[in-house]
Amino acid sequence: MDKSSISARIEDIRKKYGSDLVILGHHYQADEVVEHVDIVGDSLELARRIPDIEARNIVFCGVFFMAESASLLARPGQRVFLPDHSADCAMARMAKAEDVEKVLEKLAASGRKVVPLAYVNSSLAVKAVVGRFGGAVCTSSNAKVMLEWAFKQGDAVLFLPDRNLGRNTAKQLGIPAEQQVEIDAAGKKLDSEEARNARLLLWPGCCPIHEQLMKPEMVTEFHKHFPGCRVLVHPECSPEVVDICDGSGSTAFLIKEAEKAAAAGTEPALCIGTEFHLVHRLMERYADRINIIPLAQATCHDMEKVDEPSLLATLERLESGEGVVTVDEALKAPARESLMRMLENCR
Ligand code: 13P
Ligand code: SF4
Numbered sequence: 001m002d003k004s005s006i007s008a009r010i011e012d013i014r015k016k017y018g019s020d021l022v023i024l025g026h027h028y029q030a031d032e033v034v035e036h037v038d039i040v041g042d043s044l045e046l047a048r049r050i051p052d053i054e055a056r057n058i059v060f061c062g063v064f065f066m067a068e069s070a071s072l073l074a075r076p077g078q079r080v081f082l083p084d085h086s087a088d089c090a091m092a093r094m095a096k097a098e099d100v101e102k103v104l105e106k107l108a109a110s111g112r113k114v115v116p117l118a119y120v121n122s123s124l125a126v127k128a129v130v131g132r133f134g135g136a137v138c139t140s141s142n143a144k145v146m147l148e149w150a151f152k153q154g155d156a157v158l159f160l161p162d163r164n165l166g167r168n169t170a171k172q173l174g175i176p177a178e179q180q181v182e183i184d185a186a187g188k189k190l191d192s193e194e195a196r197n198a199r200l201l202l203w204p205g206c207c208p209i210h211e212q213l214m215k216p217e218m219v220t221e222f223h224k225h226f227p228g229c230r231v232l233v234h235p236e237c238s239p240e241v242v243d244i245c246d247g248s249g250s251t252a253f254l255i256k257e258a259e260k261a262a263a264a265g266t267e268p269a270l271c272i273g274t275e276f277h278l279v280h281r282l283m284e285r286y287a288d289r290i291n292i293i294p295l296a297q298a299t300c301h302d303m304e305k306v307d308e309p310s311l312l313a314t315l316e317r318l319e320s321g322e323g324v325v326t327v328d329e330a331l332k333a334p335a336r337e338s339l340m341r342m343l344e345n346c347r
Helices: 003-020 043-052 064-073 097-109 124-132 143-153 163-172 193-197 208-212 216-225 251-264 276-285 308-316 329-345
Strands: 021-026 039-041 057-061 079-081 114-119 136-138 156-160 180-182 200-202 230-233 269-273 291-294
Touching: 003 021, 003 308, 021 043, 039 043, 043 064, 043 329, 057 064, 057 308, 064 079, 064 124, 064 329, 097 114, 097 124, 097 156, 114 124, 114 143, 124 136, 124 329, 136 143, 136 329, 143 156, 143 163, 143 329, 156 163, 163 180, 163 200, 216 230, 216 269, 230 251, 251 269, 251 276, 269 276, 276 291
Parallel strands: 021 039, 021 057, 057 079, 114 136, 114 156, 156 200, 180 200, 230 269, 269 291
Antiparallel strands: none
């Protein structure tokens, strides 16, 4: 089938299901997918919208952890589909639930109250462990509020899996670097003097796209070519990058800033450091008003696994239930607890 036939078939199926089908998509999805989506958003926005959806079928165009959270927050009888189950965030894979649990048990045995705070880019099993240990989930939109919350709950915080978001957010709260320690997944470093005294323990995880493909010298180069113009990045970039940028925030923040800059028309160029599908969309949307430049042409291969053919295949077999994301019953209550702590603190 050619592209236009696939597109038309997807639209036919959407029409057939009407209000019984809602398609959600993350901002990193390619345009060919976004054009079929009912709700497009960042991780926080998409999680927030789930409880209000009444449709029996929810198709989530994004990565596995997002669909897992959607499945957890969905109503009884609703089904959440992910077009490609192998679309699994590389960062989320860096924190295994059993390792997180062992580290938290070791910390609990030390007598200190260490509160876990899990970035939403983590498996549901990790969210469940975090929930059982009194912790919560956060997204890049509310990491500052949630880190402040976590510090109030105990003596120290274990931030996972993203060491960069952890460090960048700690800087906003004025936590000195000497009070932060990156640990190892086996928990060996927990025995060190500095880890025992640290206020913030960081899991050794990162987003390979934001950490490895976006470098400080790229920011310097842009500033040199476009003096006075801003570089805005996602906080999954390393602190070395974020520290020399002109702002950082979630995908929703980056979109808002591009929109404002295009409306004001006072900046000749704006550089954006995040996944390329989103940056490319902004470049095209505002091409007549501002020169939007990507910090790097970095695409997320997991997000790319969802495309028009896989979306169509999912829609074609909706009735069979194939492709449904299910959640282990035993994980539901504790994982929901950690997610609800975030949703309640960030209404
Ligand atoms: P947002 O929470 O900003 O949508 O980002 C999610 C993500 O995976 C970034 O790499
Ligand atoms: Fe995960 Fe990075 Fe892809 Fe975001 S861009 S989904 S953090 S691998």
